[in-house]
Amino acid sequence: MSDAPRILLIGSDGQVGWELRRTLAPVGQVIAASLAGEHGPAIDLVDAGSVRRVFNEVAPDAVVNAAAYTAVDKAESDPEQAQAINGDALHLIGELAATYRIPVLHYSTDFVFSGQTERPYREDDAPQPLSVYGQTKLDGEQALLASGADALVLRTAWVYGVRGRNFLLTMLNLFRERTELRIVDDQIGTPTWSRMLAEVTALILHRVFTGDLEMERIRGLYHVTSSGATSWFGFAEAIRDLSGNPCALTPIPTSDYPAPARRPAYSVLDTRKFRDTFGLLLPDWRQSLALCLADLKG
Numbered sequence: 001m002s003d004a005p006r007i008l009l010i011g012s013d014g015q016v017g018w019e020l021r022r023t024l025a026p027v028g029q030v031i032a033a034s035l036a037g038e039h040g041p042a043i044d045l046v047d048a049g050s051v052r053r054v055f056n057e058v059a060p061d062a063v064v065n066a067a068a069y070t071a072v073d074k075a076e077s078d079p080e081q082a083q084a085i086n087g088d089a090l091h092l093i094g095e096l097a098a099t100y101r102i103p104v105l106h107y108s109t110d111f112v113f114s115g116q117t118e119r120p121y122r123e124d125d126a127p128q129p130l131s132v133y134g135q136t137k138l139d140g141e142q143a144l145l146a147s148g149a150d151a152l153v154l155r156t157a158w159v160y161g162v163r164g165r166n167f168l169l170t171m172l173n174l175f176r177e178r179t180e181l182r183i184v185d186d187q188i189g190t191p192t193w194s195r196m197l198a199e200v201t202a203l204i205l206h207r208v209f210t211g212d213l214e215m216e217r218i219r220g221l222y223h224v225t226s227s228g229a230t231s232w233f234g235f236a237e238a239i240r241d242l243s244g245n246p247c248a249l250t251p252i253p254t255s256d257y258p259a260p261a262r263r264p265a266y267s268v269l270d271t272r273k274f275r276d277t278f279g280l281l282l283p284d285w286r287q288s289l290a291l292c293l294a295d296l297k298g
């Protein structure tokens with residue numbers, strides 16, 4: 001095990017981080033850093049000293065950053081903290097990864113786009129965030145890509161899974177409490193399983209470690225989601241039907257569901273660059289949802 005590459009996983013307690021702790025295990029020695037420091041070193045992305053210290057002590061061969069400020073509505077009234085975690089910390093992680101000459105994998109979001117389009121967004125489409133969360137994530141991805149580090153930024157969307165705060169678990173909880181729910185039907189995107197993201201991350205990192213993929217050639221920005229698209233209402237309907245719940249669902253416009261943060265009306269991501277570069281398949285969102293629900297049933 002001592003010869004295994006050392007992977008510093010930041011944010012190992014989040015929904016994607018929790019999956020990564022498992023899928024990265026066959027790829028290298030995972031050093032699972034998190035705010036609480038429960039399974040490895042404590043790290044606080046707001047505290048530059050703690051980030052530098054963890055990099056120094058761990059001396060990683062690669063970094064995967066799954067930590068973020070993801071409370072989209074809360075970020076509107078807490079922009080400094082969101083910027084510190086989603087933006088400023090990536091300037092530092094980029095600087096450290098460039099200094100140590102190690103690859104860094106990071107995640108960003110469909111919320112960097114305004115949603116004023118009718119075709120899936122490509123990596124070279126101009127971002128125009130509508131929210132503090134989207135703006136701070138954009139700053140983070142741009143800082144990392146400009147840092148000189150061998151960085152891969154995987155932009156994804158509508159992430160759900162068996163753990164953490166996500167739309168799937170919110171719906172399953174609400175189905176137990178309510179007989180009717182009103183769900184927005186005019187925001188279109190692609191639900192993406194956290195495990196699928198963790199698995200493609202592990203497959204890529206493995207090929208980087210074996211020399212099969214050269215970071216200098218593949219570094220950059222990629223869109224990675226499941227295939228297909230739906231609205232939050234469509235996603236809720238699929239969750240209800242696949243889980244066998246009787247809850248009545250009513251489609252509503254976004255204007256009937258007031259929230260502090262504006263969200264893009266259409267944020268489907270074009271994943272062609274990712275599929276062509278890595279030769280990986282991205283399953284249909286319904287297929288992944290069925291597998292995830294089967295996991296939840298146990």
Ligand SMILES: NC(=O)C1=CN([C@@H]2O[C@H](COP(=O)(O)OP(=O)(O)OC[C@H]3O[C@@H](n4cnc5c(N)ncnc54)[C@H](OP(=O)(O)O)[C@@H]3O)[C@@H](O)[C@H]2O)C=CC1
Nearest residue numbers: 013014015016044045067068070107108109156157158159
């Ligand atoms: N969730 C989604 O729908 C989407 C997510 N993404 C991106 O994917 C990535 C993973 O997201 P996801 O797993 O869903 O997010 P989660 O919110 O589930 O996990 C984020 C993790 O970051 C940790 N964290 C928060 N603040 C700090 C800090 N100051 N220092 C260290 N760790 C901190 C959180 O800890 P704690 O819980 O203790 O605060 C949490 O464990 C993020 O980059 C996100 O922007 C992209 C598109 C969609």
Ligand SMILES: Cc1cn([C@H]2C[C@H](O)[C@@H](COP(=O)(O)OP(=O)(O)O[C@H]3O[C@@H](C)C(=O)[C@@H](O)[C@H]3O)O2)c(=O)[nH]c1=O
Nearest residue numbers: 070072109110111157158159166167182183184232257
């Ligand atoms: C609970 C609920 C939500 N909604 C709507 C509100 C919102 O428009 C949509 C989704 O709400 P949520 O708060 O679960 O998700 P939201 O915070 O919008 O999700 C986003 O999170 C960040 C982190 C991302 O990066 C994005 O890709 C995206 O996944 O569903 C309803 O219409 N009815 C309801 O009962």
